[in-house]
Amino acid sequence: MTISSGTSHIKRLALVRTDNLGDFLMWLSAAACYRRHFHNAEISLFASEMLSDLAEAVPYWDKFVPLRLLECRPPTLSARNAKLSDFDLVVNLQYSRSLVADRFVSRLAAPCRSAIDAPSPNMSLEELASENQLYTTLLRLSPKPLHELERNFEIFNAISGAAERPHLEALGKFAARCSVPLPDRFVALFPGSSWKKRNYPWPRFVQLCETLHSRFGLVTVLCGSQSDADISGNIHANAPQATLNLNGKLKIRETFDVISRSSLVVANDSMAGHAANLLGIPSVCIIGGGYNQVFGSDQMPEGRFFPYPDHLVSPNQQIILNYDMECYGCSYHCKYDILVRDTFPCIDYVSVGRVIAAAEQLLLSAA
Amino acid sequence: MPTRFSQLLHLYLKGRAWLAAAQSSAMWNRPRDRLRAMYGGHSLRENAAALRHHLAPDKSPLGSLYKWAIQPLVRNLLPALTNDQSPLKKHAARLALSSVALLDRASPRLGWAAEAGVRAIQRRRRLHAAELPPAKLLLGPLKFVPHDTDLFSVFNHVAGEIYFGRRIYPIFSCPEARSANGQLKQFAYIDEACPNSWMEFFEPLAYASGDDLHQDIAKLSAMSSTSGHLAAPEFRHAKATMALYNRSDYQHWRWAVHNAVAHMIKPKRDILANIDAMLERMPGHRLGVHVCHPSHLFVQGKILLQHYFSKIDIILKRYPDSTIFLAADNDLAVAAFRYRYGSDRVLCHPGFIRQTVDDVLAWSYSLVQPKSDDMGFVGGIGFQTHYRIAAAGGGKEGIRNGKEAVTDVFTLAACDDFVCTASSFTLACAYLNPRQVQHFVSDGQD
Numbered sequence: 001m002t003i004s005s006g007t008s009h010i011k012r013l014a015l016v017r018t019d020n021l022g023d024f025l026m027w028l029s030a031a032a033c034y035r036r037h038f039h040n041a042e043i044s045l046f047a048s049e050m051l052s053d054l055a056e057a058v059p060y061w062d063k064f065v066p067l068r069l070l071e072c073r074p075p076t077l078s079a080r081n082a083k084l085s086d087f088d089l090v091v092n093l094q095y096s097r098s099l100v101a102d103r104f105v106s107r108l109a110a111p112c113r114s115a116i117d118a119p120s121p122n123m124s125l126e127e128l129a130s131e132n133q134l135y136t137t138l139l140r141l142s143p144k145p146l147h148e149l150e151r152n153f154e155i156f157n158a159i160s161g162a163a164e165r166p167h168l169e170a171l172g173k174f175a176a177r178c179s180v181p182l183p184d185r186f187v188a189l190f191p192g193s194s195w196k197k198r199n200y201p202w203p204r205f206v207q208l209c210e211t212l213h214s215r216f217g218l219v220t221v222l223c224g225s226q227s228d229a230d231i232s233g234n235i236h237a238n239a240p241q242a243t244l245n246l247n248g249k250l251k252i253r254e255t256f257d258v259i260s261r262s263s264l265v266v267a268n269d270s271m272a273g274h275a276a277n278l279l280g281i282p283s284v285c286i287i288g289g290g291y292n293q294v295f296g297s298d299q300m301p302e303g304r305f306f307p308y309p310d311h312l313v314s315p316n317q318q319i320i321l322n323y324d325m326e327c328y329g330c331s332y333h334c335k336y337d338i339l340v341r342d343t344f345p346c347i348d349y350v351s352v353g354r355v356i357a358a359a360e361q362l363l364l365s366a367a
Numbered sequence: 368m369p370t371r372f373s374q375l376l377h378l379y380l381k382g383r384a385w386l387a388a389a390q391s392s393a394m395w396n397r398p399r400d401r402l403r404a405m406y407g408g409h410s411l412r413e414n415a416a417a418l419r420h421h422l423a424p425d426k427s428p429l430g431s432l433y434k435w436a437i438q439p440l441v442r443n444l445l446p447a448l449t450n451d452q453s454p455l456k457k458h459a460a461r462l463a464l465s466s467v468a469l470l471d472r473a474s475p476r477l478g479w480a481a482e483a484g485v486r487a488i489q490r491r492r493r494l495h496a497a498e499l500p501p502a503k504l505l506l507g508p509l510k511f512v513p514h515d516t517d518l519f520s521v522f523n524h525v526a527g528e529i530y531f532g533r534r535i536y537p538i539f540s541c542p543e544a545r546s547a548n549g550q551l552k553q554f555a556y557i558d559e560a561c562p563n564s565w566m567e568f569f570e571p572l573a574y575a576s577g578d579d580l581h582q583d584i585a586k587l588s589a590m591s592s593t594s595g596h597l598a599a600p601e602f603r604h605a606k607a608t609m610a611l612y613n614r615s616d617y618q619h620w621r622w623a624v625h626n627a628v629a630h631m632i633k634p635k636r637d638i639l640a641n642i643d644a645m646l647e648r649m650p651g652h653r654l655g656v657h658v659c660h661p662s663h664l665f666v667q668g669k670i671l672l673q674h675y676f677s678k679i680d681i682i683l684k685r686y687p688d689s690t691i692f693l694a695a696d697n698d699l700a701v702a703a704f705r706y707r708y709g710s711d712r713v714l715c716h717p718g719f720i721r722q723t724v725d726d727v728l729a730w731s732y733s734l735v736q737p738k739s740d741d742m743g744f745v746g747g748i749g750f751q752t753h754y755r756i757a758a759a760g761g762g763k764e765g766i767r768n769g770k771e772a773v774t775d776v777f778t779l780a781a782c783d784d785f786v787c788t789a790s791s792f793t794l795a796c797a798y799l800n801p802r803q804v805q806h807f808v809s810d811g812q813d
Binding site: 201202203204206207233234237238323325326327335336339340341342345348349351352353 | 503504505506531532533599600607610611614615616619620622623626627
């Protein structure tokens with residue numbers, strides 16, 4: 001379903017994304033399509049303020065309005081006078097809609113407001129029906145499970161009427177030179193994620209770092225946001241010779257530079273796994289079952305975020321490590337949440353031996 | 368507006384009703400909720416404080432509506448939003464969110480604020496649910512000093528810390544154990560003449576080839592110590608362990624811990640020889656049974672021998688060639704099992720320390736005196752074997768008792784089926800042999 005009145009008249013377009021960096025990276029190639037298609041329109045992007053460093057360097061929109069994700073409100077505007085500029089079209093780009101984002105979109109003055117009409121783990125069907133009333137156009141997409149990157153193109157095609165094929169964005173052009181001296185050869189490790197219980201247990205990363213140091217002479221560079229500082233601090237404290245802790249010291253675009261210069265990236269289900277794919281760097285990604293299902297006798301997961309479809313990323317470039325459980329596909333509404341202290345079982349049960357073996361496999365094949 | 372107001376009121380009242388139903392239901396008394404109370408760690412007051420910033424009073428008429436309806440609603444539903452996973456409370460939480468959505472239609476300012484508060488709480492819930500690691504937490508090497516409990520509870524703490532990723536070296540010595548615990552009441556497995564009685568039971572731990580640190584008592588003594596507090600709760604707390612047994616991922620858990628731990632801990636050769644000798648006498652299907660002294664009821668519940676028999680009878684129908692290996696700390700259980708299944712079928716390690724039938728009778732007579740407590744202690748004295756030996760200062764009897772416990776557990780772990788109760792033996796067998804089928808006996812129910 002496309003915008004009923006066509007898109008040629010649109011002079012002011014607002015795009016709203018309230019998700020995290022990894023989702024944003026997967027959307028960049030589709031963002032370029034929006035720029036090309038709406039070349040005469042002024043595009044405003046409303047997205048998390050934590051993306052500012054990157055979003056201000058990307059030329060696919062005219063104006064970036066940083067949002068505080070928790071409140072879904074531009075930090076520069078007080079709540080009382082939060083009336084924002086008029087737009088011809090506002091698109092809520094979230095496939096998994098949330099009450100917060102819907103509420104924000106309803107504050108943007110526009111004759112046409114568009115969103116995806118699909119069940120979301122963030123709201124009940126009744127709530128979805130209620131929130132749909134905020135929109136003038138609802139995009140009904142294929143019910144077939146798709147990777148998020150393909151879904152972004154499906155959304156773009158639905159809005160524009162175009163037939164763009166999914167492809168990866170070349171992220172390297174947005175990287176900024178890392179201001180910290182780096183070793184010649186190193187592994188980039190991102191031990192955190194947006195949710196503590198989705199982090200692979202950090203003591204096992206210590207084992208990985210020490211093994212890679214003793215067998216390959218590789219130093220592991222620890223990266224991540226400020227919220228991961230304790231984890232990286234602990235890894236570094238326990239493997240000081242094998243690690244270089246840059247956690248919290250780099251901007252996003254500098255992090256891309258670190259990834260692009262690394263021999264291997266090891267990450268949880270987080271931004272770094274996506275960035276490694278967009279930069280063409282081999283990576284090991286440890287994922288849980290929240291957004292995945294397991295099919296076939298080889299027990300390989302298929303999911304919304306990882307692994308990438310083979311036609312986009314070779315399976316030899318990224319090794320996905322998972323532990324199959326019958327509760328896969330829970331959207332991380334984990335039934336063990338209150339019973340486990342540190343890590344969701346589907347991630348905890350991935351043995352460190354598998355992580356080390358996968359890292360060695362990629363390092364040896366690159367050599 | 369009137370429609371929305373009435374809808375809001377309806378939702379509010381419905382939410383209150385659901386909450387009342389949830390609070391009054393028996394679910395609050397279930398172990399999971401007690402478990403949450405133990406580890407959940409956040410209070411209603413704390414959550415209310417998180418909201419206060421977002422839910423500032425408003426002087427408009429809508430502010431009054433908010434004060435009257437939304438504020439108490441959100442406040443009352445906070446426990447549902449933060450802690451509980453039960454369907455009733457999830458429903459209540461959804462109602463709260465629906466109310467917020469409705470209010471937003473009436474007043475975006477209030478809607479935003481209210482939902483921001485709810486989101487803040489949800490985020491806080493995620494953060495609090497995960498215990499953040501303290502900065503500069505050293506994984507080792509560390510000496511592991513036992514706390515005052517039975518041998519296999521300590522063993523499970525050791526396993527839990529190894530599974531967490533720590534490099535620990537147990538040191539079971541009189542000075543270390545007494546300086547950490549004071550007078551020992553349960554941990555009987557030390558002897559003044561033995562610098563590290565772990566070595567009497569198990570081979571030294573080695574984390575890499577050539578790692579002989581465990582045998583250097585002087586170096587070990589100088590190290591920082593741990594007693595297993597970083598092990599996950601299921602290794603340490605009986606209630607968390609019980610919750611684990613009921614989790615649908617229990618089998619996955621057993622394999623994960625087995626793969627990380629089982630190859631690390633090996634019994635001494637003389638103990639292995641005893642185990643092998645017993646297993647040779649069990650050529651067919653091996654059925655292990657663990658019977659505790661009845662004063663163990665504070666963990667396992669009121670188990671009767673009949674409860675074991677009914678489980679065993681079912682297994683014997685399926686595997687008629689089974690031999691039963693019985694690990695019991697009292698002769699009463701041995702006699703009862705041999706009477707029912709025959710001396711040829713029921714095997715025990717010979718000569719182990721067990722309470723006599725008279726000891727068990729003496730304990731039961733003591734219970735009619737007004738001095739017994741809910742731990743089965745009478746006049747402050749525990750009646751399980753290790754309590755008695757610990758009270759006598761451990762020594763050679765303590766070492767012997769420890770060797771016998773290790774022999775029993777590793778023999779049980781080698782069995783195909785295990786009829787068991789909630790005990791440290793059961794947990795140890797769970798990860799020592801994840802292929803073993805465990806049949807839980809508790810209070811006469813599965």
